[in-house]
Amino acid sequence: MTQRMLEITSPNFIPEERLAEIDDLRTLFGNDRPLVLEIGCGIGDFIAQLAAGDPGRNYLAIDIYNKGCLKTCRRIDEAGLQNVRVLRMEARFLLARHLRAETLSAVYINCPDPWPKKRHRGRRLVNREFLQTLLYYLVPEGNLFFCTDFVDYAEDVAALLPTLEGYRNVLAEPFALELAGYPHSKYMRRFLELGQPIHFVHHRKAPGFRADESLLPPVTQGFRVRWQQVENG
Numbered sequence: 298m299t300q301r302m303l304e305i306t307s308p309n310f311i312p313e314e315r316l317a318e319i320d321d322l323r324t325l326f327g328n329d330r331p332l333v334l335e336i337g338c339g340i341g342d343f344i345a346q347l348a349a350g351d352p353g354r355n356y357l358a359i360d361i362y363n364k365g366c367l368k369t370c371r372r373i374d375e376a377g378l379q380n381v382r383v384l385r386m387e388a389r390f391l392l393a394r395h396l397r398a399e400t401l402s403a404v405y406i407n408c409p410d411p412w413p414k415k416r417h418r419g420r421r422l423v424n425r426e427f428l429q430t431l432l433y434y435l436v437p438e439g440n441l442f443f444c445t446d447f448v449d450y451a452e453d454v455a456a457l458l459p460t461l462e463g464y465r466n467v468l469a470e471p472f473a474l475e476l477a478g479y480p481h482s483k484y485m486r487r488f489l490e491l492g493q494p495i496h497f498v499h500h501r502k503a504p505g506f507r508a509d510e511s512l513l514p515p516v517t518q519g520f521r522v523r524w525q526q527v528e529n530g
């Protein structure tokens with residue numbers, strides 16, 4: 298199915314063509330405050346709450362869903378937030394092509410597509426390679442937040458993280474059913490109202506850990522990665 302492309306004219310939306318002229322995404326904000334990335338921002342209700350409560354950090358909200366980017370921009374514009382920029386971009390592509398090592402003070406991944414069928418599990422974004430990749434982009438002691446309404450996804454991610462040298466669990470347990478002060482998206486609220494829990498994982502990059510570029514998994518696989526662009530630039 299082809300997505301109908303809705304034009305996004307918000308000043309906070311950064312079209313892909315503009316990225317070619319931007320050497321460092323941190324310059325999008327005109328200040329050097331810590332940079333936070335939300336992957337799969339959906340309709341932007343999480344990032345709008347987070348960024349409004351934390352003007353001291355800059356936020357990149359990305360999604361591959363054009364209408365979601367449009368709704369996120371509307372929300373950000375209406376709230377008058379100065380510290381959010383929205384990009385329609387695939388996560389692995391953005392990291393590989395547009396971000397520098399150790400530039401993200403936090404990464405948020407909320408309710409990523411669960412791919413519940415067993416035969417589709419390989420399409421899940423958050424796997425060993427992706428977690429390893431994130432280590433390269435997180436600043437020392439940068440935070441990784443992941444949450445999901447699918448318990449087996451939470452269990453998988455919570456079990457993978459301790460096997461990666463660079464992460465330390467911030468929680469006393471592999472995952473929690475609540476994180477104090479963590480905003481809820483409409484999507485999360487829908488599950489919570491039905492009595493279905495959201496599972497939260499919170500890890501931090503170990504202080505002395507340096508992710509070596511040579512250990513970065515190649516961006517040559519993954520459902521939704523745009524092969525053409527990754528391979529041909």
Ligand SMILES: C[S@@+](CC[C@H](N)C(=O)[O-])C[C@H]1O[C@@H](n2cnc3c(N)ncnc32)[C@H](O)[C@@H]1O
Pocket residue numbers: 336337338339340343359360361362365386387388389406407408409410411422482483484485521
């Ligand atoms: C289930 S929705 C959750 C949206 C939002 N995080 C929330 O909690 O309301 C997952 C979102 O991730 C986006 N997405 C899926 N794979 C992605 C990828 N590889 N890169 C960027 N966004 C992605 C989808 O388009 C969708 O908007």
